[in-house]
Amino acid sequence: MGSPHTVGIVGLGVISAQYLDLFALSPSIRVAAVADLRFDRAVEVAATVPGARALSVDELLADPDVQTVVNLTVPAAHAQVAHAAIAAGKSVHGEKPLALDVAEGRAVLDAAAAASVQVTGAPDTVLGTGIQTARRLVDDGAIGRPVAASATWVSPGHELWHPAPGFYYAPGGGPLFDMGPYYVTSLIHLLGPVVAVTGAARRARAARTIATGPRAGERIEVEVDTHVSGLLEHAGGAVSTIVTSFDAVATLAPPIEVHGESGSIAVPDPNMFDGEVRLASLGQEGWRTVAASAGYEGSGRGIAVIDAARGEGRASGALALHVLDVMESLLRSSAEGRRITIGTTVERPPLVPFTPASEWARFGG
Structure with a gap:
């Protein structure tokens, strides 16, 4: 060491x-x-x-x-x-x-x-076993050629639980900039960089009321769109859709699904590091659970620092910039009413091989 x-x-x-x-x-x-x-x-x-x-x-x-x-x-x-x-x-x-x-x-x-x-x-949740196992299935051809994906996250708003939620409703916040990075980053790991987007965004309310903590009852101004839907065109030809919202109560939609010509993958919550990955294959009935086969096992927030110190750098600044470009372009597409070509790109990060905690925790200093 x-x-x-x-x-x-x-x-x-x-x-x-x-x-x-x-x-x-x-x-x-x-x-x-x-x-x-x-x-x-x-x-x-x-x-x-x-x-x-x-x-x-x-x-x-x-x-x-x-x-x-x-x-x-x-x-x-x-x-x-x-x-x-x-x-x-x-x-x-x-x-x-x-x-x-x-x-x-x-x-x-x-x-x-x-x-x-x-x-x-961040997010480095995508380096855990959940997203990486799904990524391995895509890479191994388990669903054939990928053609589409969907990503969904909805909530009635962070003011219901956070004692100081103002920054969620200021520039740099909103459901897209707050939660969207988990989903957009995952879609890039799964399907590659994005070349163009089309978006639609709305703001349901002008103010929110803090529900908990010492500031309970205080109203805060909403400065950002609180429901964003978008279509992402990936460089490899697949098309994905994304919905992020502070204006909905709940959903039964899976966090992410990826569809190919011969199968579909149910991807776990990208805000977590692990979770159940399921696969449905053409010609077979139902979904089957897939054992973890890639990713940092038992990891948590900060694993990107360890990944970088190990010389990998999968959560690169270039990837974070591309994700930011996709999100900013979705909002601009909504405002301008047109399809936006993405000005940045990034190499699809390498797969994280299955790495037990005993290995990543002691990477050599």
Whole structure:
């Protein structure tokens, strides 16, 4: 074992606990420092992580002991924090979306290239056994030539459970930018990059009411579209559809289905790392469950940092930028009433071979 790869976490909101839990499983990762706009929060979290120091954001970004900055700030701050980390010579892993728009995201990647540092981005749920096992079925020809896919996620809105949901209804939020990255990234892993999109988006209400926490009863302004439907044309010829909504109560639709000339795959929730993959084959009755055959077993949020430190980089900044381009183009298509050609592309990330936790957790430092 070499020295552990050191990370500093900026932004200690709800999602940070999942990253800390994952990093605690790997002796090859060391959390050197944590920072938050609320310094008392940083002190509280640091006390639970052996060896971690509570720092200000500026101190963490300047800390020579930090190799990779894990950027868990709100979407509006993603690009700003990434640029500051890159300027300090550090690699960056960011929560989704990469930035508020494609121009901002491209500037982040250009700065990283100039500084010879790496950018990776969420979601890394797609590197778990759920999406990767489905991907292996596609690659192995289990459904023949892929022709179509569907992706569906609906909810009545995050204000029902989140104590401070304002950022979900501000630029960089909405159901597409919040949940869409899980589904669009999965579709790219399964079917390849997107070359054109057509979208339709609506905003059902001008305001939402917080239902829980100390701000319960407070109304927040809705600045983004809260129901988005889209059609994605993939470079390989397949066509997929996506629905994301904060305006629906529930659905029985599967998270993702992929259809080919000789079979169909029911893909598990891409917001999770595992889940049941099912296959229906032409000429056979019913669906059968497929055992996990690819992906990081038992992984969690932050596995992209480990994947990058192992030299793989499957959750690349280029992929995050392409996903951002697809989402931005869906909204622009709706606003302009026309089909939009996607200006970016990306290589389909390599399949993750089935990798037990005992292997990925100790990758060599």
